Amino acid sequence: MEARRTYWQRHSFEIILVIVLFVLAAFVSERIYTRADLTTEKVFTLTDSTKSVLRNIDGIVNVKFYLSGDLPPEALPASERIKDLLSEYEAYGGRHFRIQIIDPTNNPEAKKRAEELGLLEGQMQGLSRDELVVKRVYMGIAMTYRDKSEIIPIITDPANLEYDLTSRIIKLTRKTIPVLGIVDFSRSYDIQDPENKSRFTTIKRALRDRFEVRDIKLEETLEVPEDIEALIFLQPMGLSDEAKYVLDQYLLGGGNIFAPSEAIMIGQQMQAFPALPGYETVFSSYGLDLKKMMVLENRNNAMARFSTGMMVIQMPYPMWVRIQPTGFSKDFAPIAPLDSLVLPWSGYLSLQKDLPDGVKATAILQTSKDAYALSSPFDLNPQQDWQAQRANSSKQGTFVLGYLLSGIFPSAFPDGPPVPDEDTREERKQLIAEKLGSHTHLSESSEPGNLVVVSNGRFLEDNYLQDFTENLLFVQNIADWMLENESLIGIRSRSVAARPFEKEPTEPVKNLIKFGLTIGLPLLVVLFGLLRWGIRLKRRKLIRQRYVSGG
Amino acid sequence: MRHVLAIYRKELRLYFDSPIAYIFIVVFLAITSWLFFRTFFLIRVASMRSFFAIIPWLCMFFIPAVSMRLWAEERKTGSNELLMSWPLQEWEVVLGKYLAALTVYVVTIILTTPLAIVVGALGSPEWGVIVGSYLGCIFLGAAILAIGTFISSLTSNQIVAFIVSVIIVAGLTIVGQPLVTMFLQGPLTVLVPYAEWLGLANHFSSISRGVIDSRDIIYYILLAALPLYLTVKSIQASKVG
Numbered sequence: 001m002e003a004r005r006t007y008w009q010r011h012s013f014e015i016i017l018v019i020v021l022f023v024l025a026a027f028v029s030e031r032i033y034t035r036a037d038l039t040t041e042k043v044f045t046l047t048d049s050t051k052s053v054l055r056n057i058d059g060i061v062n063v064k065f066y067l068s069g070d071l072p073p074e075a076l077p078a079s080e081r082i083k084d085l086l087s088e089y090e091a092y093g094g095r096h097f098r099i100q101i102i103d104p105t106n107n108p109e110a111k112k113r114a115e116e117l118g119l120l121e122g123q124m125q126g127l128s129r130d131e132l133v134v135k136r137v138y139m140g141i142a143m144t145y146r147d148k149s150e151i152i153p154i155i156t157d158p159a160n161l162e163y164d165l166t167s168r169i170i171k172l173t174r175k176t177i178p179v180l181g182i183v184d185f186s187r188s189y190d191i192q193d194p195e196n197k198s199r200f201t202t203i204k205r206a207l208r209d210r211f212e213v214r215d216i217k218l219e220e221t222l223e224v225p226e227d228i229e230a231l232i233f234l235q236p237m238g239l240s241d242e243a244k245y246v247l248d249q250y251l252l253g254g255g256n257i258f259a260p261s262e263a264i265m266i267g268q269q270m271q272a273f274p275a276l277p278g279y280e281t282v283f284s285s286y287g288l289d290l291k292k293m294m295v296l297e298n299r300n301n302a303m304a305r306f307s308t309g310m311m312v313i314q315m316p317y318p319m320w321v322r323i324q325p326t327g328f329s330k331d332f333a334p335i336a337p338l339d340s341l342v343l344p345w346s347g348y349l350s351l352q353k354d355l356p357d358g359v360k361a362t363a364i365l366q367t368s369k370d371a372y373a374l375s376s377p378f379d380l381n382p383q384q385d386w387q388a389q390r391a392n393s394s395k396q397g398t399f400v401l402g403y404l405l406s407g408i409f410p411s412a413f414p415d416g417p418p419v420p421d422e423d424t425r426e427e428r429k430q431l432i433a434e435k436l437g438s439h440t441h442l443s444e445s446s447e448p449g450n451l452v453v454v455s456n457g458r459f460l461e462d463n464y465l466q467d468f469t470e471n472l473l474f475v476q477n478i479a480d481w482m483l484e485n486e487s488l489i490g491i492r493s494r495s496v497a498a499r500p501f502e503k504e505p506t507e508p509v510k511n512l513i514k515f516g517l518t519i520g521l522p523l524l525v526v527l528f529g530l531l532r533w534g535i536r537l538k539r540r541k542l543i544r545q546r547y548v549s550g551g
Numbered sequence: 552m553r554h555v556l557a558i559y560r561k562e563l564r565l566y567f568d569s570p571i572a573y574i575f576i577v578v579f580l581a582i583t584s585w586l587f588f589r590t591f592f593l594i595r596v597a598s599m600r601s602f603f604a605i606i607p608w609l610c611m612f613f614i615p616a617v618s619m620r621l622w623a624e625e626r627k628t629g630s631n632e633l634l635m636s637w638p639l640q641e642w643e644v645v646l647g648k649y650l651a652a653l654t655v656y657v658v659t660i661i662l663t664t665p666l667a668i669v670v671g672a673l674g675s676p677e678w679g680v681i682v683g684s685y686l687g688c689i690f691l692g693a694a695i696l697a698i699g700t701f702i703s704s705l706t707s708n709q710i711v712a713f714i715v716s717v718i719i720v721a722g723l724t725i726v727g728q729p730l731v732t733m734f735l736q737g738p739l740t741v742l743v744p745y746a747e748w749l750g751l752a753n754h755f756s757s758i759s760r761g762v763i764d765s766r767d768i769i770y771y772i773l774l775a776a777l778p779l780y781l782t783v784k785s786i787q788a789s790k791v792g
Contacts, residue, residue: 007788018780022773029769030748038679038761073594080600084760091757091764095744101729499597501673510592513669518584521665522577529573536568 035091043081044088047491050166054089057096057173062144063089066114068137069103075124079139081158089165104138117142122154141165145172163333163491170484171210178483180211181225183218183233186461199461200234206472207232207479218243222435230256230482232475235457237262237278241418242432244282248412249439254447256482258475259283262457263292263347264378272345272378275457283453285412286405287355290455293373295346295399297321298386300368302342302468306382318386320344321367321401329364332404333491334481335474341365342468343456345380348373348399358408358445365402365454372396402454408445416441452478554639558647559654566655571620576659579613583663597674602666603684603759607752610695611724615716617652618699619709622782626707626789641786645779649700656692660685680761687758690771691751695720701778704785720751727753 008015037045046054065086071079086099104110114121119140141152143165150168155161186199198204207213216224216231222242224231231250236259239247251257261283262275274292283290296318304317325339343365351361372393390396417436420429458464459471481488505513566572587602594601664685670676699716706712725731727750732743747753751774754767 003791004788007791008784011784011787015781015784019777022777026748026770026773029766033765035765036763038683038763039677040679044760044762073590076594077596077598080760087757087760088762098743100733499674499676501595501597502675503673504595505592505673514584514588514592517665517669518581518588521584521662522580525573525576525580525662529567529570532567 044084046088046092046162049487049491050089050162051092053166053169053173053487054093054097057093057169059096059146059173061093061097061169061172063097063099064142064144065099065101066104066110066119066138066140066142067101068135068139069105070135071137071139072124072133072135075137075139078155078158082139082141082155082161085158085161085165111138114138114140114142117149118151118153120153122156143168143172145169148172157337159330160333160337163336163488166491167334167480167484167488170487171480177212178229179227180207180213180479180483181216181228181231182207182213183216183231183236185233185237185239186235198234199458199463202462202465203460203472203475206476210476211479211483218246222246222431224250224255228255230258230479232258232479233279234260234460235262237265237276237457239278242420242436244279245413245417245436247279248282248285249442251449251451252409252411252442252445254445254449256450258452258478258482260454260457260460261290263290263455264294264345266345266380266458270380272376272380274376275347278457282412283405283451284352285356286409286451287352287359287361288403288405288453289350289352290347290453291350291373292347293375293395294319294378295321295343295348295367295371295373295401295455296386296389296393297367297371298390299370300324302344304344304382315382317382318389319380321346321371323365323401324368327366327368329362329366332362332364333488334477335364338470338474338477340468340470341459341474342464342471343401343454343459344464345458346401346456348401349403349453349455350400351403356410358410359405360407362404362406363400363402364404364452365400367399367401369398370396371399373399401456402452405451405453407448409449409451411441411443413441414443450482452482554643555647555650558639558644559650562648562651563654566651571617572655572658575613575617575655576662579609579659580662582609584666587666597670597676599667599670599676599681599684600759602663603688603755606688606759607691607724607755610692611720612717614656614692614695615699615702615713615720617655618696618703618716619713620703621648621652621700622704622786623706623709623712626704627709641790642783645700645704645782645786649696649779649782652696652700653693656696657689660688660692677761680759683761683763684759686763687755687767690758690768690775691755694751694771694774697775697778697782698723701782701785704782704789723749723751725752726750 035045037043063086065082067079067082083101089097090099102110102114104114119138119142121136121138124135124137124139138154139156140154143150148171150172152161152164152168155164182200182204184198184200184204204213214225214228216228218224218233219240224246228250231247233247247257259279261278261280265273265275267273272294280290298318300322301316301318302320302322303314304320305312305314321343323341323343328335328338328341330336355361372390373395374389374393417432417439420432424432459468460475465472583602583605586605587599590601667676667681670681671678698719699712702716702719703709703712706715727747732746735742735746748770754770757764757767
C-alpha cells in the first residue's frame with residue numbers, strides 16, 4: 001500500500017502535466033474547430049452573415065425558449081428543429097449567446113413571465129391515441145440584451161427562424177438606430193383637411209417605433225442625406241427629372257429603395273385609369289416594366305365594402321388581389337413566412353428580355369395561376385359577372401406583383417444629370433446647379449444596391465391598413481431587411497421536410513415490426529449464444545473423450 | 552501491437568464465451584427498441600432522433616456494467632499478477648482489454664441497425680444524420696468505457712466499480728443539462744459554458760442531429776484517452792504494491 005502511494009506521489013508531476021496538456025488541447029479545440037453538416041438540405045449550416053453577427057456580439061444575448069412540455073406529436077419535429085437551430089447559434093456564439101428552455105406548463109410564474117414578455121399561447125392540434133386533440137401550448141422565443149428585448153411570439157414554422165433570430169440579434173445589439181427616409185407625395189383625400197396631410201400616417205407611425213424616420217422633401221431639396229440607409233417613397237407620380245436623377249444616383253451609390261408604384265389611378269367618383277408616369281420611367285432602365293393593366297383574382301381576393309346610398313354592403317372583390325402564402329418568394333427571407341397581403345387595384349410587373357449585366361431580379365410577390373388582367377377602360381362595379389370578365393381577358397395566368405432588383409445598376413441617366421428646361425424658374429435652376437452640378441455622376445453602381453418594387457401604390461394607405469394589417473407587416477419586414485440587408489444577406493428560408501412515412505403500415509405490420517425488433521432480435525442473439533455454447537460444450541466433450549481414450 | 556491483438560482476442564473470447572456479452576446485448580436491444588417504438592408509429596416521421604436521444608442515458612448504466620469486470624475481477628482473483636508477469640507493457644494490456652470491451656459495445660450498436668432499415672423502408676430518412684449519429688454513439692461509448700475502465704482498475708469489487716462509474720458518468724451526463732445549469736445563477740453563470748463543455752450529453756446532441764463538430768470529437772477522444780492513461784498508471788501502481 002505504501003509502495004503504491006509512493007508510486008502515485010512519484011508520478012504526480014507527470015500526471016498533472018498530462019492533465020494540463022489535455023486541458024490545453026481542449027482549450028485549443030474550442031478555438032480552432034470545424035463543423036460538418038450531414039443533412040441533405042444543410043439545415044444546420046448557418047449562413048456566413050449569421051456567423052459574423054454572432055462573432056461580433058459584444059456582451060451576452062440571453063434567449064429563453066418557452067416550450068410547453070405536452071406538445072402534440074405533430075409539433076415535436078418543429079420544436080426539435082427550433083432547439084437544434086438554437087444550439088447551432090450557441091455553438092457559434094459561444095459565451096455571447098445563452099439559451100434557456102422553459103416549460104411554462106404547471107409553472108404559473110413562468111407563464112406570467114411569458115405573458116409579460118408578450119409570448120402567446122397558441123392552439124395546436126394533433127392526434128393522441130387516434131383522437132384529434134387541440135392543445136394550448138407555448139412555442140415562442142424571448143431574447144434580451146442589456147435593457148432591450150425582442151420576441152418571436154409563436155413559431156409555427158421554423159423555416160424562417162434563422163432570419164428571425166439573426167435580424168433580432170442585430171436589432172438588439174445595434175449601437176445606433178437606423179435611419180429610414182420616407183418620400184411622401186400623397187395628399188389626404190379629405191379636402192377639408194387644412195394641412196392636406198399624408199394618406200400614409202399609420203405606416204409612418206409604425207416605422208417610427210422601430211427606426212429613426214425622416215421625411216425627405218425630395219423635390220424641394222433634390223438630395224437624399226448621406227445618413228439615410230434606406231428609402232421608401234410613396235405615391236411618386238409626376239416626379240421631376242431632377243428628383244428621378246437623385247433617386248437613380250442614390251441607388252447607384254449602394255442605396256436601398258422600396259417603391260410601391262401606382263399602376264392604376266382611382267378617381268374620386270370611382271373611375272379608374274392607367275396611372276400617370278412616375279418612378280417606373282427610372283426602373284425601366286434597370287430592366288423592369290410596370291404594366292398598367294388591372295390584375296384580378298376571382299378566388300384569392302379580399303372583401304371590400306361598398307356604399308349603395310342606403311347601406312354598406314361587403315363582398316369578395318376580385319380587383320383587390322390577395323397574395324396567398326405560396327405567392328411569397330421563399331428565396332426572399334423577410335417575407336417568406338407571410339401568409340397574406342392585399343393589393344387593391346393593382347397592375348403587374350414584367351422583366352425585360354435582357355436584364356442589364358449585374359442586375360439580379362427575384363420575383364417576390366405572385367398571384368395564383370388563376371389570375372387575369374384587364375386593359376383600360378376599367379369597370380370597377382363590384383356586381384359584374386367576373387367569370388365573363390375572366391373569359392374575355394386577353395391575359396391569364398400568374399402575374400408578378402413584386403420584384404426585388406439587386407446588384408450593380410446602370411444609370412437611368414447615361415448622359416449625366418438632366419438639363420433644366422429654359423422656362424424653369426431661376427431659383428430652381430440654382431438649386432439644380434448646386435445639388436446636381438456638384439455631384440460626381442455615377443454611370444453605374446459604385447456599390448451594390450437594392451430596389452424593391454410593388455405594382456401597387458395604395459396598399460399602405462391608412463384606410464387599407466385599417467382592414468388589412470398584414471400589409472403593415474409586409475412593409476415592416478421590407479424596411480427591416482433594407483436597413484440590415486448586409487448583415488442578413490444570404491439568409492434563406494429553409495423548410496425542413498418533416499420526412500413523414502411514405503407508406504403507412506397496417507396495424508399487423510406495425511406489430512410485427514415492433515415485436516420483431518423488441519423481442520425477436522434479442523431472441524436471435526440468445527439463440528446465437530446458445531448455439532455457440534452448444535458448440536463449445538461439444539468441443540469440450542470431444543477433447544475430454546480424446547484425453548480419456550488417449551489415457 | 553501484436554501483444555495488444557493477443558490480449559484483445561483473449562478478452563473478446565472471454566466475453567462471448569460467458570453470458571456477459573449476451574445479457575448486455577439482449578437487454579440493450581430490448582430496451583432501446585421498446586423505447587423507440589413507443590412513439591415511432593405515433594409521430595409517423597422517418598427519423599431515428601428519439602432512438603439516439605436515449606443512448607446517452609442508457610450508456611450511463613450499461614457501459615459500466617461491461618467495464619466493471621475489466622480490472623476489478625482480475626484484481627479480486629489475483630489473475631492480474633499472472634497477467635503482469637508476462638512480458639507485456641501495461642499499456643498493451645490496458646488497450647487490449649479496453650478494445651475488447653469496446654467491440655462488445657460496437658457489436659451491440661451495430662445490432663440496432665435493423666431499426667434504421669425499418670425507418671428507411673417506411674420513408675426517406677436523413678441517412679447522413681443516421682450514420683453521423685451512429686458514429687457519435689461509438690465516440691460516446693468509447694469515452695464512458697474508458698472512465699469505467701479506470702474506475703475498475705482502482706478497486707477489486709465489481710459492484711463498487713459499477714456504482715462509482717455510474718455516479719461519475721451520470722454526473723458528467725447531467726452537468727451540462729439545463730437541470731443543472733439553471734441553478735448556476737448570479738456570479739456562478741460564468742460556470743455555465745464550462746459545465747456545458749463538460750457535459751457528455753451536450754456533445755452528443757450535436758452529433759445526433761447530424762452535425763459533426765471537431766470540438767465534440769476531440770472532447771470524446773480526450774475523455775477516452777485521459778482515463779486510459781490513468782488506468783495504465785493505476786496498473787503500474789498496483790504492480791509495485
